[in-house]
Amino acid sequence: MNDMPDQPKSSDDVQQLLRDLSIGGLQYREFAKPNAAHLRLAPNRPAVEAPAASPPSSAPPLQTPPLASLPQPAAAPPLPGTEVGPAPARRPAATPRAVHESPLNFTFERLRRQAIASRATPLQLDLKLPSRRRVTLPSHLDQLQKRPLPEVFSSLCRTAGDQRSIS
Amino acid sequence: MRLSVILLIVAVAVPAYAVISAPLSLFWQSFTAIGMLVAANVLVRLRDYRWALALMGLSVLASSRYMWWRLTETLPLGHGFNAWDMFWACGLIIAELYAYLILILGFVQTAWPLHRKPEPLPADPSRWPTVDVFIPSYNEPLQVVRPTVLAALALDWPRDKLNIYLLDDGRRDEFRQFCEEVGVTHLTRSDNKHAKAGNINAALKRTHGDFIAIFDCDHIPVRSFLQMTMGTMIADPQISLVQTPHHFFSPDPFERNLNTFRKVPNEGELFYGLIQDGNDFWDASFFCGSCAVLRRQTLDEIGGIATETVTEDAHTSLRMHSRGWKSAYINIPQAAGLATESLSAHVGQRIRWARGMAQIFRVDNPMIMRGLKLGQRLCYTNAMMHFFYGVPRLIFLTSPLAYLLLGADIIKAQGWMVLAYAMPHVLLATITNSRLQGRYRHSFWAEIYETVLATFIIAPTLLAVINPKLGKFNVTAKGGIVDRDYFDKDIAKPYYLLFLLNLAGFSVGIGRLLLGNPHPDTVLLNLGWTAYNLLIIGGALAVASEKRQVREAVRVRTRIPAAIATEPGGEAYLTDTLDVSYGGAALQAPESLALQPGQRLQVLLMPQRNDVWIDAVVRRCGHRMVAVEYEAMSIAQESALVQALFGRADAWMQWRDRQDRDRPLHAFGEVAQNGLRGARAFFRWAFTTIFNRTADRSARSGSA
Structure with missing residues (x-):
């Protein structure tokens, strides 16, 4: 079921497709404005109780795609639903322009795509991630705290050669 | 201009005629055959398409040479041959002439595929x-x-x-x-x-x-x-x-029953x-x-x-x-x-096409119709002539039996000589077609496609030629479901009759060989031909072994961005689909989402273009995937599903890119494998039927 590494992800971006596949100089026009969904994204934390969904050890790890990697067509508004915070202190850029029906539209469109990341009013996504947690496992910490200091220092002072001989 | 064309034709035709008609001994013909095969193997490796045209020319030469030899030297005329031999020989030569004509017309038709690209539209949509x-x-x-x-x-x-x-x-x-x-x-x-x-x-x-x-x-x-x-x-x-x-x-009956969907190009x-x-x-x-x-x-x-x-x-x-x-x-x-969905529906559809093309051939024959250009005449003629393959295919499937079972001498030549002339004709045609068509038709698969339909289209095409007004339009059934595995014994009747005939011929041939036939090369040649026919007919039998359709709605394996929410307006989990159908979808399960079978949720397909959530129920989950079944949909939800599943501009564009290119030997292996599988399915069905009938009879006689 999951053996589809060759399967390209669909973006349904016709203009990009025409360019990628070199199929003519058609300037594609969208007549039905795409209604991008307003999503409130869930935080990316592992499930606590999901016995049925637990993967076999052979399965590759799967990651929920980060928001930034979600493909967005040029004509679509930024992924709505993600709460837009105040713009950071950056150099303001030109006001976003509408795509005109001009013969040069192709060029403008391409430039717009390239410039989209450096816009003056980029999105700041407030993902409401949970606060950071300590990574060290408590059991190890406890163990470390229980060891007498001389033993800790002596282990630190071992030479690399000693360690090799030990291992 | 016209003079230069005439000169060019003469300049090509004179040496071509010399090559085609030169009589050669077995040694020199074998030498020529090997030379042609070596040249073809060199030409097929050259990527420039102009070399493919040269390959086409070489193939035409080899085939023309074979046909010339067949018509001038191998017809069973004269002392030692009778009308019976001539009857079978005429059948074979007509079939070969038909195949030769279709080969040449096919080369002309596909000499230079245009690969036309879409033209830009006016900048102002109001002018559209x-x-x-x-x-x-x-x-x-x-x-x-x-x-x-x-x-x-x-x-x-x-x-x-x-x-x-x-x-x-x-x-x-x-x-x-x-x-x-x-x-x-x-x-x-x-x-x-x-x-x-x-x-x-x-x-x-x-x-x-x-x-x-x-x-x-x-x-x-x-x-x-x-x-x-x-x-x-x-x-x-x-x-x-x-x-x-x-x-x-969705897979056609060939693809479903032979398990070749998206692996081998379909018919x-x-x-x-x-x-x-x-x-x-x-x-x-x-x-x-x-x-x-x-x-x-x-x-x-x-x-x-x-x-x-x-x-x-x-x-x-x-x-x-x-x-x-x-x-x-x-x-x-x-x-x-x-x-x-089913082979019978497929056969019904092809019968209509065959009858229709034969009707046009009769009503508005493109070769004599006014106003057409030569290229158009040839292309239309090929399109129509193609559907007359029923009789020639049947002849090819039974010709060696005329020798093996009936003892008729249908080719007046030594077995080795036939091989020396026929091999370059057949192999060059195969290599050239593989070069030209490999992306769209794998070698030897046409044999199965044609064998399946041959017996069914003979009568409709011939009747349409005799009286084009006969018959009516039959609508092709779509959207049905094959709900169980079964051997379609009714549609397979011609295949198993042909199979049994060839099996009998093969057995008799082996017997003849063991008993010391004076022409072992001829017996061997016919045995090889019969073995090939058995494999092809076995392939047809495999197609008649209908496989159950597991799902009512066809699943399309496609990777579409999607989102899952466990409650309306709740937090969304971004993911991708693994496959989507009109009844449900399989998605990669977000790592941070715990789901249980029976749980209700909402699915959003293509969130960058669409904001209509579809209500669904989890049917299966695990192994990092979740399979959901949609609940009753509103028009807006159904429309969103159609847009995401079928309406995307890139939905089918790169579908062909994932198919393998043709490798003739590999393709032959696949065809042979299916032939053996079909033969096995047929024997299993035959033995089961005989066993059941015998058991029924004994039960009835016991109760009486």
């Missing part, structure tokens, strides 16, 4: 013409038609210039209600005269768009269809028709992938009844869609061409539909 979309339907269920209508509504074309009509020859209330609900026009007429052609002609009288886009009711267009095709129409006002491929997202891919592109070079690409745009002015001029034959589409475009109109083919899948 009006388009009427016709979706004819007769007896198909509404669930088959709904996605087509919803996808047509989402075509990227100015709203005020697009009108959608559902041409309902079934005059059904539920269709009318659906049309009212979604806002398309429901057109009916008082009778069903001339079937689909009549239905379209009736609609033409009641509509006014400049252009007509026609979709069979199960062919779902992608949203870019009109912009991909209409530029060509506008750029050249002489173009009357723009056709696009018929693409099928139709050669036509839509290469032949129509080749026709386009000769301005002879023709209308295929669906997924095409036609110019109303031309239709008005020729009196609408042709109604005299059951393949009204090809007949209509033939008439357009004969009046000087042009056609175009854009080889980019812009719609997709359901393939026929």
Whole structure:
């Protein structure tokens, strides 16, 4: 079921497709404005109780795609639903322009795509991630705290050669 | 100019004649055969397409040389041969001449595929013409038609210039209600005269768009269809028709029963992938009844869609061409539909095509019809002649039996000599076709496709030639389901008769060889031929072993961005689909989401373009995937699903890219494997049937 590494992800971006596949100089026009969904994204934390969904050890790890990697067509508004915070202190850029029906539209469109990341009013996504947690496992910490200091220092002072001989 | 052409023809024809007609001994003919094979193997490795043309020339030389030899030296005439030998020999030579003619015509037809690209449209959409979309339907269920209508509504074309009509020859209330609900026009007429052609002609009288886009009711267009095709129409006002491929997202009976879906190109891919592109070079690409745009002015001029034959589409475009109109083919899948589910439905559809083409051959023969160019005559003739393959195929499948079972000498030559002449003919044709068609038809698969249909199309084509008015239009059944595994013994009857005959011939041949036949080379040659036939017929038997269709709705393996929410308006988890169907979807399970079977959730497909959530229930989860089944959908939800699943511009565009290229030996291995599988299925069925009948009889006699 999951053996589809060759399967390209669909973006349904016709203009990009025409360019990628070199199929003519058609300037594609969208007549039905795409209604991008307003999503409130869930935080990316592992499930606590999901016995049925637990993967076999052979399965590759799967990651929920980060928001930034979600493909967005040029004509679509930024992924709505993600709460837009105040713009950071950056150099303001030109006001976003509408795509005109001009013969040069192709060029403008391409430039717009390239410039989209450096816009003056980029999105700041407030993902409401949970606060950071300590990574060290408590059991190890406890163990470390229980060891007498001389033993800790002596282990630190071992030479690399000693360690090799030990291992 | 004309003189230079004549000189060129003479310059090529004289040495070609010398090569074709030179009589050679066995040694020198074998030497020539090896030389031709070596040359072909060199040419096939050269990527420049002009070398493929050279390969074509070489193949024509080898085949012509073989045919010349067959006609001048091997007919069983003279002392030692009788009328019986001559009868069988005539049959074989007619079949070989037919195959030779089709080979040459095929080379001409596909010599230079045009690979036409979409033309740009005027910058100002207000200058774009009006388009009427016709979706004819007769007896198909509404669930088959709904996605087509919803996808047509989402075509990227100015709203005020697009009108959608559902041409309902079934005059059904539920269709009318659906049309009212979604806002398309429901057109009916008082009778069903001339079937689909009549239905379209009736609609033409009641509509006014400049252009007509026609979709069979199960062919779902992608949203870019009109912009991909209409530029060509506008750029050249002489173009009357723009056709696009018929693409099928469900496996046909060959693909399902032989398990070759998306691995081996299906039966139709050669036509839509290469032949129509080749026709386009000769301005002879023709209308295929669906997924095409036609110019109303031309239709008005020729009196609408042709109604005299059951393949009204090809007949209509033939008439357009004969009046000087042009056609175009854009080889980019812009719609997709359901393939026929069962072998019997598939055979029924092909019988109609064969009969229709034979009718056109009789009613408006392209070789004598006025107004056509030479290239158009040849392309149309090949398209029609192709459907007369029934008798030749049957002859090829039985010819060695004339020698093995009946003792007839049908070729007046030594076995080794036949091999020395026939091998370069057959192998070069195979290598050349693999070079030209490899992407769209794997070697040796045509043998299975033709064997399956051969016996069924003989009578309809011959009857159509005798009386083109015989028979009526039969609608191809779509949207059904094969609910169990079974051996279709009725449709397989000709295959197992042929199989048993060949098996008998093979056994007798082995016996002859062991008993010391004076011509062991001839016996061996016929045994090899019979063994090959057994494999091919075995392949046909494998196709007749129907495999159960697991799901009612066809799953399309596609990777679409999606989102899952466990409650309306709740937090969304971004993911991708693994496959999607009209009834449900399989998605990669977000790591941070715990799901249980039976849990209700919402799925959003293509969130960057669509904000309509679909209610669903989890059916299975685990192994990092979740399978959901949609709940009852509103029109908006169904439309969102259609857009995401079928309506995406890139839905089918790169479908062919994932298929393997043809490797003739590998393809032969696959065909042989299926042949053995089919033979096994047949024996299993035969022994089970015999055993059951015997058991029944003994039970009945016991009870009596």
